[in-house]
Amino acid sequence: MKKMPTSFRDSKISGDSDGVRQNRAAPDEPGRLSTQQARRSLSVAWQTFNCRTLMAHQAAALRITLSLVAAAFLLREWPDSRVLYGDKSPWSSELLQRRLSETHLFTILAWSDQYWWFEVVYAATIIVCILLLVGWHTRTMSWLFMLLIISLQNRNPLIGDGGDNITHLLAIYLAFTRCGRVWSLDARRAKRSTGPDTCAAPQSPDVSGIVLWLSLGLLLAGAQLSGRSGSMISTGGFSVWAPVPGWATLLWGAWASAGIWFVAQRRPTWHEARLLFANLANMLHNCAVFVIVGQICLVYLAAGWYKLLGSAWRTGTAVYFPLHVDYFSPWPEISHVLAESHPLMVVITYGTVATQTAFPFFVFNRRIKNILLVIVMIEHLAIGMLLALPFFSLAMLAADTVFIPSSFLCRLSGATRRMLIHRSAKTGPGGWGPCS
Numbered sequence: 001m002k003k004m005p006t007s008f009r010d011s012k013i014s015g016d017s018d019g020v021r022q023n024r025a026a027p028d029e030p031g032r033l034s035t036q037q038a039r040r041s042l043s044v045a046w047q048t049f050n051c052r053t054l055m056a057h058q059a060a061a062l063r064i065t066l067s068l069v070a071a072a073f074l075l076r077e078w079p080d081s082r083v084l085y086g087d088k089s090p091w092s093s094e095l096l097q098r099r100l101s102e103t104h105l106f107t108i109l110a111w112s113d114q115y116w117w118f119e120v121v122y123a124a125t126i127i128v129c130i131l132l133l134v135g136w137h138t139r140t141m142s143w144l145f146m147l148l149i150i151s152l153q154n155r156n157p158l159i160g161d162g163g164d165n166i167t168h169l170l171a172i173y174l175a176f177t178r179c180g181r182v183w184s185l186d187a188r189r190a191k192r193s194t195g196p197d198t199c200a201a202p203q204s205p206d207v208s209g210i211v212l213w214l215s216l217g218l219l220l221a222g223a224q225l226s227g228r229s230g231s232m233i234s235t236g237g238f239s240v241w242a243p244v245p246g247w248a249t250l251l252w253g254a255w256a257s258a259g260i261w262f263v264a265q266r267r268p269t270w271h272e273a274r275l276l277f278a279n280l281a282n283m284l285h286n287c288a289v290f291v292i293v294g295q296i297c298l299v300y301l302a303a304g305w306y307k308l309l310g311s312a313w314r315t316g317t318a319v320y321f322p323l324h325v326d327y328f329s330p331w332p333e334i335s336h337v338l339a340e341s342h343p344l345m346v347v348i349t350y351g352t353v354a355t356q357t358a359f360p361f362f363v364f365n366r367r368i369k370n371i372l373l374v375i376v377m378i379e380h381l382a383i384g385m386l387l388a389l390p391f392f393s394l395a396m397l398a399a400d401t402v403f404i405p406s407s408f409l410c411r412l413s414g415a416t417r418r419m420l421i422h423r424s425a426k427t428g429p430g431g432w433g434p435c436s
Contacts, residue, residue, distance in 0.1 A: 050279045055289045056181040057409040058402045062292070063142070063179035064133055065398035066170055069163075070149060071129035073391045074122065085109065085155045086118040096155065106247060107154040108147070111223070125152060135184020137212060142179060143254055146171045163392035166399055169295060176288035178281055183413065209262060217255055224248075289402070296399050297360035300376070304357030313353055316346035328387045335386055352379060363403070373403050 048054070074081075082088045093113050100110060109121055125148040132141040149171045153164050180186040189206075264273045312318040320342075322328050323335040339345065355375045362368040377400055384393030 049286055050283045052286075053178050053181055053282050054286045055402065055406070056178065057183075057406045057413075058404060059174075059177045059179040059285070059289060060135075060181065060183045061401040061404065061409055062170065062398060063135070063138070063174060063177075064183065065401055066167065066174065066395075067129045067132040067145065069391060069394040069398050070145070070167060070171075071126055071133065072394070074126050074129065074152075076391075078122070081122055082115070082118065084159055085122070085152050087113060087115050089156050091156045091158060099157070100154075105154045106147075107151040108223075109151050109155045121148065121151065124148060135180045135186050137209060138180025138184055138186050139178075139258065140212060140216070142171075142175045142177070143251075146175045161389055161392045163389070163395035166299070166392075166395045170292065170395075170399060173288050173292045173295070176284050177292075178285040206262070213255070213258055213262065220251060220255060292399075292402055293363070296402065297363055299399075300356045301360045304353055304355075304359075307353045307356070313349060316349045319349045319352070320345045322387055328389075330388045331386070338386070351375070355379070366405070369403065370405065373400060376400060 077084055083090075087093075093110070096107070096110055099105070100107070109118060111117065124144075128141055128144045128148055132138065132145050149167060153160070153168055261277050264270045264277055267273075307313040307318070310318065312321065320339055323339040326332065329335045355372055359369075359372045359376060362372060377397060380393040380396045380400070384390040
């Protein structure tokens with residue numbers, strides 16, 4: 001038998017010994033691998049957090065539904081707007097100034113008691129809602145939407161049904177999101193100007209953006225120097241933001257960052273700066289989205305637990321009594337028919353408590369979360385139709401859109417687009433088409 005070469009035999013033995021060493025070290029490897037996997041997972045999570053716009057479709061859906069609800073409410077209350085928020089309101093300007101001085105809240109309606117000023121602010125709020133709905137300069141419109149909604153709601157604290165609180169909070173959070181990445185005129189313009197490379201410098205100048213940015217800067221400076229924004233700015237030689245210093249930093253910082261971002265987009269050599277600003281915007285968006293999710297979960301959890309403290313909810317009769325109140329019964333016949341079924345009232349009462357209490361705990365379980373989401377949406381629709389609280393229900397439905405899966409939203413968007421294309425093809429140039 002031919003003798004094995006020494007080098008091959010040595011290498012064979014060394015390979016076996018390495019294998020033996022690896023097998024002997026196997027018990028220690030899981031710990032090392034788990035540490036490496038944890039580091040790798042953290043690295044991937046960090047890259048995802050600062051390089052991707054998470055839940056972009058949900059943010060766009062929230063933008064569309066929330067602005068639509070706000071515009072519908074303002075249009076519905078326009079005939080009585082002066083009594084609710086204007087110069088005829090029972091909450092007089094003296095009471096408003098006293099409340100603002102005590103709480104340091106903000107409303108631009110306190111800058112003037114004139115009728116024309118209220119009409120300008122109210123009409124501007126409706127216009128901003130529509131522009132935010134279609135996604136025209138979304139980041140700017142979201143900030144204006146926040147300021148105007150806060151101004152109207154802080155004008156009269158006696159008005160509201162719970163939906164105003166949700167709209168108030170979501171308007172603040174929405175201003176820090178990139179809610180115009182999809183389903184907006186901004187997304188359409190960005191796709192045409194930059195193409196597939198989202199970090200490339202746009203080729204066409206954005207004249208409307210420049211005019212809007214300069215106009216808002218002049219308005220902000222004029223409000224500060226004029227001394228009319230009493231609760232927001234105190235004048236003394238040179239105006240400073242005394243009672244609420246955060247508003248100055250927030251508004252001027254947002255205005256300056258918008259200008260820097262506009263310049264960086266137009267500089268072909270500022271590719272790294274655009275990447276940095278995009279990552280910062282992504283991180284701010286992702287934080288805001290997580291806060292929105294946490295806020296809605298907290299609302300449902302608090303609502304469920306506070307219901308458990310009431311005896312009517314524990315006995316299963318809480319839903320029965322509101323159906324017999326004429327003020328909350330737009331269709332008394334339907335309400336009385338439902339109220340006559342006592343087992344149904346018990347099931348609805350206990351089901352409401354169980355669903356609202358369990359929802360925050362199953363938000364990361366996709367299947368259970370989707371089932372609970374359908375149930376809470378049906379509950380809000382029933383509240384709006386049977387208890388005469390339509391805008392509260394619509395505000396909660398708008399908040400629930402952040403939990404809708406992206407796949408469903410994309411399928412819904414595709415179906416809507418196909419329907420519109422089919423409609424334009426049938427009607428022709430004279431109908432509801434792209435040229436009409």
